[in-house]
Amino acid sequence: MTPAGFAGATAGPSIIRGGDRSEQVADVQARLRALGFRIDDVHGYFGPGTEQMVRLFQQQRNINSDGIVGRDTWSELVEAGWRLGDRVLYLRIPLLRGDDVLALQARLNALGFDAGREDGIFGRDSDRAVRAFQREYGIAEDGIFGGRSNAALSGLRADRPSTAAPLREELERTERKGLDGTVVVIDPGHGGDDKGEVNPLGASEADLCWELANRLAAQLASSGARVRFTRTETEAPGVTERATRANTLGAEIFVSLHLNSHDVEVAEGASTYYFPRSKGGELLADKVQERLVEMGLRNCRSHARAYRILRETRMPAVVIEPLFISNPADAKMLEDADFRSVLADAITNAIRDYYEVEE
Template identity: 35%
Template sequence: MGPIDGVFGEHTRSVVRGFQADSGLDSDGICGPDTWASLIEAAHVRGSRLLYMQSPPMRGEDVAQLQRDLAALGFPAGPANGIFADRTARATAEFQRNVGLVPDGVVGPETLRALERLGRRGFPTESVVHVLQEQQYLLSSGSLGAMKIVIGENGGMNTLAAAVRRSLSDNGAHVIVTADPDWSNQAAQANKFGAELFIGLQARPDRREICYFRSQNSVSVGGRHLAALVAERVSPLLGPISTTGMRIAILRETRMPAVLCRLGSADRLVPANAGVASAVAASVRCWTEQSRGA
């Protein structure tokens, strides 16, 4: 990063961009709340503290490593999002029970030693985690008519959100719309609702991409699949759209498959709202059918 001179210059900005890219954040070189939080979380290394359930939940790279280790040993703790929530606590307790430890869900020295001992046996971490995620996605998917879906927007996309809600509701889904500038609040609302799918809409004049959750050795299989379907169907209406794996709040904190649709400027979307809404609904319908092998 160069000398510590207290000046946020171009070199520091470049380093921040690199850290953001590696962390799955928007690489804008601005050290805002999400970047600060990621810097703090990155400092939590394996074994540096006890891990356990609390409110708000503990976060950090040590939690993500724990989630990857548990999944590799056959104890899926959800996506490796670095958040010690209920699924991670349950997986930890189940692992402890299987290795003869007190199943208290607290990760201390004994639990870490057991994880390290079994991990040295050469389990193919990445492939095991991927297979478990594929299985969980296939088992959890159902018909569109039975789905609880949340459409979220954080400003300027309310017309498109309403159009998407109508299109999905017409297909029998139970849909609600959330509007909040804070994506973490929207994730909490979706989790409380018990949603099976979250579709975020964001006005970003500089971006046309469909984002899904991805971190080291972990990916939302359902989110990635839906992102590809939406990009394929919306691109003919708006121009080329990419898919991007990210670790931003709305994708990380939701407990269900989620995508964030960044479709450019809200003003330019207005003439295409009806077509985009129909394309998103068709993508979700195809997503549910393909996940069931239909």
């Protein structure tokens, strides 16, 4: 079954953008219209109206708002089309994803069954919560959320406004009392054959992030943290593999290092990103941003983003873009070993700040 009767929900289109004419464009338009977006362009033509609605959809889903339908936007379109009851939900590989899963997690959490972070991914927390719900209401405890379970859930009043996930993050933060023994996983962006962007001096984003990651690792280790990486210098694992490695390593903090880029070379500033429903991630991003601004970097603020690396990691996680690789002045700063050490020190202090906040 596919959401709203659409075909090819799992296949995904090639990248499509303004000016394209195809049945894939028509499929995107149909999905957007089903979600309530008004598109005036002719059938199958990716005109200004379609691009505007794609951008609006991307903004609502907290992903990059570039008006282009690539892998991430397509996945979000498919997931947004699922409604609770459209399909049977259960723990499988690959994990089921969609707004129906998100709705189920929210309902179970509101009823006091701990489904974990509300991320729209049916993982082990969701499975345990479904089984607990079934056990409580006399339904066969098989972890399969189908018609009978949905009927039972639909008839219940849910009046608890929160989830146990933020509380769990807060308890883990306050119990840790500092960096000593904390498992920090560092994710140097790109790697291997994927060089990322290249700065005006010829240095690649992959190499710069790797070098910064090593300095950060040294700083954290000297503070007592147990540091692990998601990749080696020559590897370029996919996003899901990076998240899986972090989860398997038992990371308590996840830091993904990247560099921003823009067509306008004078663009500058530091930004951090966190998953929208992770209070721990938000706090960590704010602390990193504060430290970067203290260095004199322009404040481009911290932002909630549903990037896959933030969504699929199970601990407080941040993506950090301290500088623009496309900016010649920033390129010169990154060439300075002392500056890179100061930058690593700022991130280390931010993680220390995260654990020292008193509520």
